[in-house]
Amino acid sequence: xxxxxxxxxxxxxxxxxxRSATTERWSGxxxxxxxxxxxxxxxxxxxxxxxxYANIVLPQILRETGVRFRDAAFATELTYGTLRHLGTLDxxxxxxxxxxxxxxDPPARDALRLGAYxxxxxxxxxxxxxxxxVDLVREVAPGAIGFANAVLxxxxxxxxxxxxxxxxxxxxxxxxxxxxxxxxxxxWIVRAFAEALGGDLGETAQxxxxxxxxxxxxxxxxxxxxxxxxxxxxxxxxxxxxSPYSVYLNSGAPGDLAPIRDGRAHVQDEGSQLVxxxxxxxxxxxxxxxWLDLCAGPGGKxxxxxxxxxxxxxxxxxxxxTEHRAHLVEQAVRGLPATVVCADGRQVGEIDELPEEGFDRxxxxxxxxxxxxxxxxxxxxxxxxxxxxxxLTRLQRELLAAAFxxxxxxxxxxxxxxxxxxxxxxxxxxxxxxxxxITMDFVDARPFLPDGMPGLGGGPxxxxxxxxxxxxxxxxxxxxxxx
Numbered sequence: 001x002x003x004x005x006x007x008x009x010x011x012x013x014x015x016x017x018x019r020s021a022t023t024e025r026w027s028g029x030x031x032x033x034x035x036x037x038x039x040x041x042x043x044x045x046x047x048x049x050x051x052x053y054a055n056i057v058l059p060q061i062l063r064e065t066g067v068r069f070r071d072a073a074f075a076t077e078l079t080y081g082t083l084r085h086l087g088t089l090d091x092x093x094x095x096x097x098x099x100x101x102x103x104x105d106p107p108a109r110d111a112l113r114l115g116a117y118x119x120x121x122x123x124x125x126x127x128x129x130x131x132x133x134v135d136l137v138r139e140v141a142p143g144a145i146g147f148a149n150a151v152l153x154x155x156x157x158x159x160x161x162x163x164x165x166x167x168x169x170x171x172x173x174x175x176x177x178x179x180x181x182x183x184x185x186x187x188w189i190v191r192a193f194a195e196a197l198g199g200d201l202g203e204t205a206q207x208x209x210x211x212x213x214x215x216x217x218x219x220x221x222x223x224x225x226x227x228x229x230x231x232x233x234x235x236x237x238x239x240x241x242x243s244p245y246s247v248y249l250n251s252g253a254p255g256d257l258a259p260i261r262d263g264r265a266h267v268q269d270e271g272s273q274l275v276x277x278x279x280x281x282x283x284x285x286x287x288x289x290x291w292l293d294l295c296a297g298p299g300g301k302x303x304x305x306x307x308x309x310x311x312x313x314x315x316x317x318x319x320x321x322t323e324h325r326a327h328l329v330e331q332a333v334r335g336l337p338a339t340v341v342c343a344d345g346r347q348v349g350e351i352d353e354l355p356e357e358g359f360d361r362x363x364x365x366x367x368x369x370x371x372x373x374x375x376x377x378x379x380x381x382x383x384x385x386x387x388x389x390x391x392l393t394r395l396q397r398e399l400l401a402a403a404f405x406x407x408x409x410x411x412x413x414x415x416x417x418x419x420x421x422x423x424x425x426x427x428x429x430x431x432x433x434x435x436x437x438i439t440m441d442f443v444d445a446r447p448f449l450p451d452g453m454p455g456l457g458g459g460p461x462x463x464x465x466x467x468x469x470x471x472x473x474x475x476x477x478x479x480x481x482x483x
Contacts, residue, residue, distance in 0.1 A: 033135055034135075035066075037133075038136070039072075040075045040082070044079060047083065048110060051383075053377065055377065061075075081214075082113050084184060087185065087186065088167070089120075093112050093151060095166060095167055096155050105143075105144055107141040108148055111140060112152070115129055115130065115132075119156055120155070120160045130156065134148055134149050179201065179205055183209060184212060184381075185381055186381060186382070190208065193371075207473075213375065215376055215466075218268060219247040219254065219267055220245050220267070221264070222245070222264055223308055225265075228247055235252070238250070241270070242270060243270045243273040246270040263334060267300075268301075268304065270470070270471045271418075271469065271472045274471070275301075276301040276416075278414065278448040278476060279305070279412065282445075282478055288312065288314060290314070290359045290361075291315065291317070292317050292403075293319065293363045293365070294319050294345040294363060294364050294403055294406070295320070295366060296318035296320045296325075297325025297329055299318070301416075302318040302329050302333055306318075306337060306338040310336055314337070314360075315337040315338065316336075317339050318333060319342075326341075346402045347402070357408060358406060358407055359406050359408060360407075361411060362411065362412070362413045362414070364399050366400075366424075368419040369388055369389065370384070370419060371473065372417070372419045372464075389424070393424060396432070397432040400413070400429065400433075404438045407481045410480065411481055412479070413440065413478070413481070414477070415432075415475075415478075420465070429477045433479060439481070439482035440480070443478040444459045444478075445459065445461060445478045453469070462477075463476075
């Protein structure tokens with residue numbers, strides 16, 4: 001279980017420290033701060049202080065500051081990389097500073113985190129990383145200049161592997177603690193992943209390492225609106241490995257693509273495409289005209305299901321409890337056979353817009369911890385706590401109970417979470433089915449995923465994995481209501 005050094009995305013992308021009129025900002029009229037680093041610092045500040053999400057706040061900052069192209073790529077790597085590796089960086093900073101990171105002034109602490117990431121995970125020359133970070137500290141925490149300089153110089157004295165040997169517990173006597181420190185995940189998440197992987201700590205290490213990689217952008221070519229190969233050609237991408245609708249984007253911003261802007265395609269992880277497609281293609285007897293997405297926001301799966309429904313003469317009803325997210329769903333299904341209802345899906349029997357005869361196919365894409373998408377939302381691993389699980393699992397079971405009431409006899413329910421935590425996956429769906437007065441039978445979901453897809457387990461449920469499939473860790477259970 002040795003610590004494999006994380007991929008140096010900065011080296012792969014050829015990112016260099018550069019000063020130019022477009023990448024610098026004047027600070028107080030006398031010092032110059034690299035604009036890309038300043039954007040990353042502002043994003044870190046928003047995430048740490050305001051509880052913002054990096055994928056939302058960073059693009060706004062880049063637009064406001066005019067940071068573009070290679071500088072925007074550098075700012076993005078700094079922000080996401082630092083957030084992914086935050087736990088390990090804090091251990092290293094604390095050791096170098098000889099004090100706990102909680103005792104470091106927050107502005108200086110966030111600047112040190114960005115500097116430590118550059119020193120340990122990019123090709124930025126050490127002298128440049130130290131100098132630029134000290135300049136940043138001079139701007140945001142001038143009283144900590146000497147301290148920051150000393151800490152950063154101590155960090156340069158060891159390689160990443162040497163620091164791991166210094167700060168991580170012994171891997172033989174405390175395997176979970178070692179993996180947590182080496183791969184920058186809270187210990188409770190390491191334990192949850194290991195349990196979901198059958199206790200295999202070697203494979204757990206592979207998953208943790210994959211969580212720290214920059215994920216590719218996946219596009220979904222909506223069936224009937226654009227062919228995946230046409231989308232790949234327009235996007236400078238390649239068709240995906242598993243989903244018949246997926247395209248992997250090689251470079252560029254998805255929002256710049258005409259098919260994204262006009263609704264023929266959307267950004268969606270391939271795993272999300274696969275679980276939605278499995279519900280749409282699973283065997284069904286009787287009518288197949290009424291489909292329901294019980295927790296539809298923000299609309300990715302609803303958009304795909306509605307596009308598939310359009311080619312099958314079916315119609316989707318998309319239910320979303322929050323008004324803002326319901327508006328996003330309306331945008332996602334515009335022009336498709338879909339109706340959006342802003343309501344609580346748990347009250348399905350009281351929603352006037354829903355048919356009394358029941359639905360043929362029902363999707364429950366339940367709210368969850370989101371531990372399956374830590375590559376894309378790196379701050380989540382530090383925000384989520386084990387105490388989040390009880391209210392979430394209660395909500396998951398209530399939504400499943402509503403879905404069981406909403407589906408017609410012989411109809412199908414797909415339970416989906418973007419989490420591999422067994423409490424949110426197997427336990428939630430098994431308990432909901434056991435407690436339901438309506439008899440629900442599990443259907444083997446594996447035949448409704450692509451032939452030859454590896455690592456799907458023994459069924460009837462399916463767990464996808466970043467390190468096995470290159471997708472988010474999506475869970476899928478299919479159930480059929482008994483006649």
